Every structure is written in structure tokens, then in C-alpha cells.
Amino acid sequence: MKKLWGGRFTKTAEEWVDEFGASISFDQELVLEDLEGSIAHVQMLGKCGIISEEDAESIKKGLQVLQEKAHNNELEYSVKLEDIHLNLESKLTDMIGPVGGKLHTGRSRNDQVATDMHLYLRKQTVQVIQLINEMQNALLTQAKAHVETIMPGYTHLQRAQPISFAHHLMAYFWMLERDKERFQESQKRINVSPLGAGALAGTTFPIDRELTAELLGFQGIYENSLDAVSDRDFILEFLSASSILMMHLSRLGEEIILWSSQEFRFIELDDAFSTGSSIMPQKKNPDMAELIRGKTGRVYGNLMGLLTVLKGLPLAYNKDMQEDKEGMFDTVKTVTGSLKIFAGMIESMRVNTGQMETATKNDFSNATELADYLSGKGIPFRESHEIVGQLVLTCVKKQCYLADLSIEEFKEAHPLFEKDIYEVLNPVTAVQRRNSAGGTGFEQIKLALQKAEAKMN
Numbered sequence: 001m002k003k004l005w006g007g008r009f010t011k012t013a014e015e016w017v018d019e020f021g022a023s024i025s026f027d028q029e030l031v032l033e034d035l036e037g038s039i040a041h042v043q044m045l046g047k048c049g050i051i052s053e054e055d056a057e058s059i060k061k062g063l064q065v066l067q068e069k070a071h072n073n074e075l076e077y078s079v080k081l082e083d084i085h086l087n088l089e090s091k092l093t094d095m096i097g098p099v100g101g102k103l104h105t106g107r108s109r110n111d112q113v114a115t116d117m118h119l120y121l122r123k124q125t126v127q128v129i130q131l132i133n134e135m136q137n138a139l140l141t142q143a144k145a146h147v148e149t150i151m152p153g154y155t156h157l158q159r160a161q162p163i164s165f166a167h168h169l170m171a172y173f174w175m176l177e178r179d180k181e182r183f184q185e186s187q188k189r190i191n192v193s194p195l196g197a198g199a200l201a202g203t204t205f206p207i208d209r210e211l212t213a214e215l216l217g218f219q220g221i222y223e224n225s226l227d228a229v230s231d232r233d234f235i236l237e238f239l240s241a242s243s244i245l246m247m248h249l250s251r252l253g254e255e256i257i258l259w260s261s262q263e264f265r266f267i268e269l270d271d272a273f274s275t276g277s278s279i280m281p282q283k284k285n286p287d288m289a290e291l292i293r294g295k296t297g298r299v300y301g302n303l304m305g306l307l308t309v310l311k312g313l314p315l316a317y318n319k320d321m322q323e324d325k326e327g328m329f330d331t332v333k334t335v336t337g338s339l340k341i342f343a344g345m346i347e348s349m350r351v352n353t354g355q356m357e358t359a360t361k362n363d364f365s366n367a368t369e370l371a372d373y374l375s376g377k378g379i380p381f382r383e384s385h386e387i388v389g390q391l392v393l394t395c396v397k398k399q400c401y402l403a404d405l406s407i408e409e410f411k412e413a414h415p416l417f418e419k420d421i422y423e424v425l426n427p428v429t430a431v432q433r434r435n436s437a438g439g440t441g442f443e444q445i446k447l448a449l450q451k452a453e454a455k456m457n
């Protein structure tokens with residue numbers, strides 16, 4: 001098969017060399033974007049009188065037939081034609097004759113592929129934002145149902161202070177809100193047109209870059225043709241935002257794995273999001289949460305991969321840049337899949353409220369309440385901390401908890417302790433009263449839920 005760029009060659013590459021250099025096995029994912037970009041380009045060529053309106057029209061019609069076929073999955077590609085751009089151009093010419101060869105006037109595959117990538121990521125970013133919303137809604141729904149569900153809050157994975165389960169879930173809501181903002185923020189840089197930059201230096205044809213940008217819904221054009229064809233920052237931004245998002249999902253995944261263990265038994269995942277063991281009949285494994293925790297690694301890898309590909313590349317296009325695609329496609333698949341799974345998993349999980357509450361009672365996570373109690377009565381906090389520390393030690397020796405001590409024992413530790421101390425030690429009261437801004441107090445959570453809902457509308 002003759003190469004579309006074969007003019008100056010006297011010898012053809014061996015098949016395996018062609019195969020090694022080809023990107024069609026993965027860049028066929030860009031078929032619709034490539035056709036969309038070509039249609040805008042050819043319309044512009046016609047409007048600017050660079051080719052006749054008639055030729056432009058017949059090329060456009062041919063491209064629309066290809067669009068139709070692409071939608072119906074009817075296109076077959078050849079490795080010999082290297083990539084999606086050359087495959088489509090060749091199909092066009094097969095269909096409408098040599099006039100198809102006019103499509104590439106004033107354009108290069110370098111600005112063409114950059115345009116495709118911008119169009120592709122623009123679409124995918126919208127989808128990712130939508131899926132983040134869905135996961136946030138799942139978190140909100142569970143949080144609303146569990147404002148008064150008490151659980152131990154942890155630092156160092158040691159029980160620290162009791163909190164509301166809603167408050168814990170909402171922490172992830174706000175992480176996702178920042179993730180969403182990062183994707184939204186990146187949209188303004190995705191939405192810029194590289195089309196018309198040519199191979200690297202622009203073109204001698206009187207093209208209208210603003211027109212193609214407008215036809216493609218871009219908000220502006222790259223100012224510099226060299227930058228336009230060599231910029232992959234927008235992909236790096238997508239991969240960075242995705243890495244941070246996956247890190248958040250991985251942390252939640254880890255908690256879900258812990259919570260569904262026999263040691264915690266705080267939640268039970270729905271069967272639809274768990275798997276069994278081929279040998280141990282009793283097992284119900286949180287596979288999906290584990291897998292997402294694991295997949296976080298590949299997204300980081302994709303980010304590091306592309307950063308490394310781009311590092312030290314001279315301007316402008318280099319074939320190295322063909323390596324920008326697989327990691328991007330893989331990240332889109334991983335992130336969208338993970339968000340969908342998580343939304344379903346959160347929504348359908350059962351919360352073992354009794355077990356959570358019991359966990360807040362059989363421990364010392366109410367010790368801070370006791371120290372705050374004394375400090376509320378004028379004792380310097382450091383002193384209160386010391387006194388309560390001694391009381392905890394007494395309990396450890398007696399093998400009991402703070403609420404089990406008698407009022408005499410409390411008074412012995414400090415005369416300012418009164419009978420109301422038992423109410424203060426109640427974990428529910430402890431949570432309820434933490435009403436500083438952003439705290440776990442019920443009033444604060446209700447406020448936070450309102451704010452969160454307002455964000456979702």
C-alpha cells in the first residue's frame with residue numbers, strides 16, 4: 001500500500017517496523033473528534049476561497065458519511081496507514097476520489113492530532129465532572145441519613161474523639177468538590193484551538209483560525225504555532241487532577257475495606273459490589289474498593305509517564321508525543337469506572353449504627369471532654385490534660401472506662417468535678433456539642449449539608 005507521505009521514499013519499511021510506529025490500534029478512539037475537526041477545517045477552506053465551495057461541500061459530505069459509519073462501528077482500519085488521521089483521509093479519497101486530497105490543504109497532522117486531543121478531553125472532562133457529582137450525591141444521601149450516627153474518629157488509626165458518621169462522609173464530599181473544581185479550572189485551557197498552526201510554523205494559505213475555533217466551539221486559539229503543536233499541558237493537567245482524585249478514592253476505599261472487616265464491622269457492602277472466595281465459603285470481599293485503591297497506581301503512572309515523555313523534548317512536534325494517548329485513554333477509563341463504582345457502593349452500603357456507637361463507648365475517646373470540662377471551669381488546659389491522663393491511668397489499672405468511675409473518684413482527682421460529668425462523658429453529647437465552625441456538632445453538620453446541597457444545584 002502506498003504511503004500518503006510516500007513521495008520522497010525509495011524503499012518501504014518492513015511490516016513490523018510499520019507496526020511499531022503505528023498508533024491506529026489506540027488512536028482510533030479519536031475517530032469522531034478527527035472527523036469533527038476535519039469538517040470544521042474544510043468548511044473554513046471553502047469559506048476562505050482556499051478550495052472551491054463545491055470541493056469543500058463534497059469533502060464535507062464524504063466526512064459525514066464516515067461519521068455515520070463511525071457511529072455504527074462500521075469502519076475498519078489498516079496498520080499500514082499508521083494512524084487515525086491517515087486512515088480516515090484514505091477512506092475519504094477512496095469514497096469521493098482525488099478531491100479528497102484537498103482536505104489536508106493548510107493543515108498538518110501535528111495541528112490535527114492536537115485538535116483531536118483537545119476535543120476528546122473536553123468531552124471527557126464534562127463526563128468526569130458529571131460522575132463526580134453523582135458520587136457526591138451518593139455521599140450526601142448517606143450523610144443525611146446518618147447525622148446522629150456516632151462513631152469513633154481516629155488519628156494514627158487510634159480512637160481519638162467521637163464524631164458523626166455524616167461528618168466523616170462529608171469530608172469526602174468536600175475533597176470531591178475540590179477535585180471537581182480542578183477539572184473545571186482545566187476546562188479553560190482545554191478549550192483552546194491549535195488548529196491552523198500547521199506543522200509548526202503556520203501556513204501560507206489565507207486560513208481563518210478564528211473561524212475553525214468557533215465552528216469547533218473553542219473559546220480561543222493558541223497564540224503561538226510552535227506552542228500549539230507541542231503543548232500537552234492540558235493532558236498533564238487532566239492526569240494530575242485525576243491522580244489527586246484517585247488518591248481521594250483510594251483513601252475512601254481503604255476506609256471501606258477497614259470498616260467492612262470483622263474487626264470493625266461498621267458497614268456491610270451490598271453483594272453487588274463484593275465478591276466471594278473460590279475456597280473459603282464464608283468470604284465476602286470488598287474487591288471493588290481494593291481494585292480502585294490499586295488502580296490509583298496506574299493513574300499516577302500515566303502522569304509520571306507523560307511528564308517523562310515531555311521532559312527535554314525540543315520544539316516542536318516529535319514522534320515521542322504519540323505516547324501521550326494510551327495513558328490518557330486509560331486514565332479516562334479508570335477514573336470514570338472508579339467514580340461509577342463508588343457512587344453505587346456508597347449508596348447501597350448498609351451502616352451498622354449499633355456497632356459504631358458501641359465502639360465509641362468502649363474506649364477513652366471521651367477523655368478530651370473531661371479535660372475541656374475542667375478547663376471550662378478555669379483550670380489551665382495543660383493542668384486538666386494531666387489530671388485526666390491520671391484518671392485514664394487509674395481506669396487502665398482497674399480495667400474500666402472513664403464513665404465507670406464513681407463521683408468520689410472524680411472528686412478525688414479534682415474537686416471541681418460534679419455529677420453532670422457523666423452527661424459530658426456520653427459520646428453523643430460529646431459530638432453534639434462540638435459546634436465550632438466546620439466541626440462535627442449536629443448543628444454544624446446540618447449547616448454543612450445545606451451548603452453542600454446548594455453546591456449541587
Ligand code: ARG
Pocket residue numbers: 023027083109110113317319321322323
Ligand atoms: N500519530 C501521530 C501522533 O499521535 C500523529 C501526528 C503525526 N505527525 C508526524 N509528523 N508524524 O502523534
